[in-house]
Amino acid sequence: MFARRIVVVGTGYVGLTTGACLASLGHRVVCSDVDAAKVEQLTRGEVRILEPGLAELVQEGIAAGRLEFVVGSAGAVDEAEVVFLCVPTPMGSGGAADLAAVESVTREVRERLPHGCVLVTKSTVPVGTSARVAELVGRPDVPVVSNPEFLREGSAVHDFLNPDRIVVGSDSQDAAERVAALYARLGAPTVLTDAASAEMVKYAANCFLATKLSYVNAIAELCERLGANISDVTEGMGYDRRIGQSFLQPGPGWGGSCLPKDTAALMQVAEAADFDFGLLRATIDSNARQREQMVAKVADACGVGVESSLRGVRLGLLGLTFKAGTDDLRDSPAMAVARLLAAEGAELVAYDPGLRGDEPEPTEIMTLVDDPYLAAKGSAGLVLLTEWQEFRALDWSRLAGLLEGPVVIDTRNHLDPDVLRRAGLSWRGVGRRPVGV
Known part of the structure; x- marks a missing residue:
């Protein structure tokens, strides 16, 4: 070379x-x-x-x-x-x-x-x-x-x-x-290939992944309504080599610096070409709805119900970056859910190991702390929004003693429900039955 x-x-x-x-x-x-x-x-x-x-x-x-x-x-x-x-x-x-x-x-x-x-x-x-x-x-x-x-x-x-x-x-x-x-x-x-095809490859790939994620989130909601377990469903799907195991994890919606931007851009390209890309439009709409579903899940878990206000309810948030292992807040689904919770009047205290604490956007709508236990103290519930590995190793018995309400809303299905149950906490995930008190 x-x-x-x-x-x-x-x-x-x-x-x-x-x-x-x-x-x-x-x-x-x-x-x-x-x-x-x-x-x-x-x-x-x-x-x-x-x-x-x-x-x-x-x-x-x-x-x-x-x-x-x-x-x-x-x-x-x-x-x-x-x-x-x-x-x-x-x-x-x-x-x-x-x-x-x-x-x-x-x-x-x-x-x-x-x-x-x-x-x-x-x-x-x-x-x-x-x-x-x-x-x-x-x-x-x-x-x-x-x-x-x-x-x-x-x-x-x-x-x-x-x-x-x-x-x-x-x-x-x-x-x-x-x-x-x-x-x-x-x-x-x-x-x-030619230049146009190479440019199209990137958009086609990212928009397919976004569609796959929106589909899994929809299946997860259906699992909740029918009493099925999304983890078992996606495991069964993933062994099919035509589908594969990646991008089958439900959550609070997709985000980051690429997928939102690329789906919007391809929609613009399609419209300019006079093509009605209904599938991609549904993918984008489903993602916005998923974030609203997470807010409804939090309200229900904290006992105020979907028709009641979260005004004045203190919530602890675990994770704000769009994915674990980064410090990137761009189009973060965690931040999108946090903004919706703040708009409902919730008082938010958040911890994210990837943030320094001086980022302007989070500090406008919440209090950032440098300790996950401070986020839990006095909160009506703890909401996990980003799948940082270290959250699995937290002292959940200690957290149970700090929380005002004994409930954890795990929007990533990241935690072990049995560990939380033994600590005296109720676990609410996505596409799975609640576990615990």
Whole structure:
């Protein structure tokens, strides 16, 4: 494998992981960002993103001389063979992806790109973006390639270095093969296609996963009404190789930085193509309803009933991040449920091991504490919203003594109901019968 001179524009979650991992594969990587303070921190090997293994890779890359960080992208690309665009594409007006950052960086670097340099869109972008970027570049000697990322927060480094597949799309076969060769050491199946198809793969995959989760949440509600056990149902489903065992865990709804944004963006794409994507619309609507169902479950478990108000009811919350192992609150279903509870007048006290305690959004609607037992003290119920492993090991007898109401609403089916029952607590899960007093 030939080592390449690579520039990664953007040091957010995707950009930093991409840069550090490519450097670990032997390439020389320069990561650029507009935030000078962030660049200074990264140059010292300080990583503020909570992601297992990422800080170590950054530090190793710097020490080996294969990874460096600079301010600004224009000068960084002067000697690049491949440039990755890893800038934000947030949800814009009406749910469409906002491509302002992609277009701005493209305009900034287009005159500085060396002859034959490959420009790669790594950020999740709508179908047709590569064609738009090629038009903005306006240089036949600079091919544009789509190479979508498939990284899960909390396991991004592992996912990058152990991918299920590499997807590369371009109208230039040579450019696509050059980008695919960057990953040769990983030995993953590689899909070489056109740019539009590569862009569509990311949306199709994420929206399928969202649909799968919404389906399981609906089945869980049906299980509750019929007296079935969702855990046994999904186990039986998961052994079917056509279905698989992943994304079969019910919960308070799906969220995070990708699924909400990508489902909304694909809906926009479908509407622009005059296609009525009713299935995807139902997936999104079902997810919103799931969060409301969790609030109703809390009200019922705390004895106020679905028709009564939670005003003045103190609730302890365990977990706020969108998934365990991260510090990411973006489109967190836990936060969505917390906001609905606050809107009902509940007084919220929350603990999350991934948060520092100074995050602005949570502190506006709740009290953040640095101890799970403080969240429980005097509460009418304890609501588990994020599946942090350490919550399984809590002293539930001690928690039972601190709670005003002896009930735990486990929106992730994360805890052992028998452990809680022995501690004198009632356990309420999703898609399963209540356990305990």
